[in-house]
Amino acid sequence: MSTKDYLEKDYYKVLGVSKTASQDEIKQSYRKLARENHPDANTGDPQAEERFKEISEAYNVLSDEKRRKEYDDARSLFGGSYRPGGNTGAGGFDLGDLFGQGGGQPGGGGERLSDLFGGLFGGRGRTTTQPRRGSDVETETRLSFAEAATGLTRSFQLSSDAACGTCKGTGAKAGTAPRVCPRCSGTGHENQNLGGFSLSEPCSECKGRGLVVDDPCPTCNGSGRGKSTRTIQARIPAGVSDGQRIRLKGKGAPGEHGGPAGDLYVVVHVQPHPVFGKSGDNLTINVPVTFPEAVLGADVRVPTLNGLPVTVKIPPGTPNGRTFRVRGKGTARRDGTAGDLLVTVEVSVPQSLSGDAREALEKFRAATAEQDPRSGLETRAKGM
Numbered sequence: 001m002s003t004k005d006y007l008e009k010d011y012y013k014v015l016g017v018s019k020t021a022s023q024d025e026i027k028q029s030y031r032k033l034a035r036e037n038h039p040d041a042n043t044g045d046p047q048a049e050e051r052f053k054e055i056s057e058a059y060n061v062l063s064d065e066k067r068r069k070e071y072d073d074a075r076s077l078f079g080g081s082y083r084p085g086g087n088t089g090a091g092g093f094d095l096g097d098l099f100g101q102g103g104g105q106p107g108g109g110g111e112r113l114s115d116l117f118g119g120l121f122g123g124r125g126r127t128t129t130q131p132r133r134g135s136d137v138e139t140e141t142r143l144s145f146a147e148a149a150t151g152l153t154r155s156f157q158l159s160s161d162a163a164c165g166t167c168k169g170t171g172a173k174a175g176t177a178p179r180v181c182p183r184c185s186g187t188g189h190e191n192q193n194l195g196g197f198s199l200s201e202p203c204s205e206c207k208g209r210g211l212v213v214d215d216p217c218p219t220c221n222g223s224g225r226g227k228s229t230r231t232i233q234a235r236i237p238a239g240v241s242d243g244q245r246i247r248l249k250g251k252g253a254p255g256e257h258g259g260p261a262g263d264l265y266v267v268v269h270v271q272p273h274p275v276f277g278k279s280g281d282n283l284t285i286n287v288p289v290t291f292p293e294a295v296l297g298a299d300v301r302v303p304t305l306n307g308l309p310v311t312v313k314i315p316p317g318t319p320n321g322r323t324f325r326v327r328g329k330g331t332a333r334r335d336g337t338a339g340d341l342l343v344t345v346e347v348s349v350p351q352s353l354s355g356d357a358r359e360a361l362e363k364f365r366a367a368t369a370e371q372d373p374r375s376g377l378e379t380r381a382k383g384m
Contacts, residue, residue, distance in 0.1 A: 011058035011071065019072070023063065030059040031245075031267070034138050039159055056135050131259035137252040138265040143236065145273035149283070149305055149331045151238030156264070157231050164226040167217035171224035176215045181206035234266065238332035239281055239339075242270040276305055281339030282330040287312070288348040294318045302343050304329050312343050320347040 012019050015029045033055045035041070042048035061067045139156055163169030172178045180186040184203035188210035191200055202208030209224070216222030234248050245267050252262030277284040287302055297316035301309045304326075312324050323344045330339025353361070 009058075011062050014054050014058040015062065017062075023065075026059070026062050030055060030063070031138065034059075035140065035267075038138070060135070132255055133259045134253035134255040134262035136262040136265060138267065140267045140269060141236070142269045142271065143240070144271050145276060145278075146305060147236075148240050148242075148268065148270040149238060149278070151236055151240075151332065153233055153235050155231055156234055156266070157229060158264070159227055159229050164217060164220035164224055166219035166226075167224060169224045171209075171211070171213045171217055171220060171222040173215040173217050178209075178211035178213045181210055181212045184210065186210040232264070234264065236266070236268065237334070240268045240270065241278065242268065244268050275303065278331070279342065281333055282342050283339065284342045284344065286344045286346050288346050289314060289318075290348055291350075294320070294345065294347045302326070302341070304341060310341075314345065318345055320345065 012021070015021075015026060015033065017025055017029050021029075034052065037048045037052040037055060039049045039052060061071050137158055139158070141154055141156070143152075164171070167174070170178055181188075181203055183205040184190050188203055188206065188208045189200050190203050203210070206212050213222040217224070220226050232251055234251060236246065240246065245265055248264040248266065250261045251264035254261050275285060283305060285302065287300060289298065289300060292298075293300065293314060295317065297318070298314045300312050300314055302312050303309050310326055310329065312326065314324075321344060323342050326341040326343060328338045329341035332338050350357075
């Protein structure tokens, strides 16, 4: 990317956030836009792919506090746009005022400007052939409740830029080879004089590669790049929650010129279970019991996620909503231990009664008439 492109592109607009947006707001907007425009979700749509690249480029700058400050300073300096040539920036801004009377001479403002642009454009003498880290990739996966609780290894098919398979990244047709660019002598960059100071930009002839291809490869048209589809195996840890974002280091897009690969971020969607719920490392379950079981006590069989039921002892006089803990029947933890199963009792009220059952309950009510569970409730309600 040229200096002109860098200064003219509004990364805040690309991500749909304000210039004062927090890092969390920037990250949330990036995730939403990346999911909507990801090539895997828009197969055959070149506009979505280009949009995805713009979103990733904007996020790479704005998510880094240092690069974001340099970017903001650069755009503020030129009023948000850039016009090469002459000694005047956008809106009639006189660059001589910036440099003072010293212009771009040592000791003047030119050194400050060089420091500013050094972080953005690599500084003097930097070439585009230096190692560059691959971009991060984000994808999604859906898991059943049991898979999320126990963990599993899942395959992901990822598409990314890679060296052209026909020319092996040279960009030249088979039997030919690229030559050193005569304009930049193979450095990949050239200096642009802006009146009192200069900025380093990718070479206009070789586009920053340092090489010129006379007979281009028919597959990649001389770019040396192509699409690569690869399948990776990734371990989803036990106990992941719905919406959790997992980082897999080094599983993203390959780096360039020997640079490290980016990271893969997997957003997990967990399907709800008809019986079990989750609370941290613990599993939860609501178990119905009869009124006699709650009053007299009982041994109740309770299902577990692994299919092997356990017996929970319900003591006499157990109230509705009481929770019992079954150790070690929850989700697995990183240290090898497991959470617990939390069993909550729900007293089941029958919707219909036989004559004998109704007669027995009437006798029970008469025998316990003196035990009023609402005794003193109205007094407490009045604060007395």
